Amino acid sequence: MFRLCAKIWKENHLLKDTVIIDATDDTRTHKVFHALYEACLQFDLSKPIWLDQNIKEFKRHSKARFRQDSFMEPIDFDYLEIEIIEEDE
Secondary structure, three states: OEEEEEEEEEOOEEEEEEEEEEOOOOOHHHHHHHHHHHHHHHHOOOOOOOOHHHHHHHHHHOEEEEOHHHOOOOOOOOEEEEEEEEOOO
8 A cells, every 4th residue: 555645844843744645556656655645635735846856855764855946836834844754565
């Protein structure tokens, strides 16, 4: 099973969080993109743009933070954080 946690942070306070579960046979990349899309739907956000720093951070730690520079619209929080908490074996 694949689980991704998404959290919205502002001034070091957790505002919202959700866990997206994906039990499909899709690739890891597709599962991440799908989970990010689902989290953004739940949080009523536009999808963030993957910048080089997000990609590097995600490859290293299976975790990424999307700040204002990743969003086309203004955001009222500091960053959206995603992290894989369980992967298929």
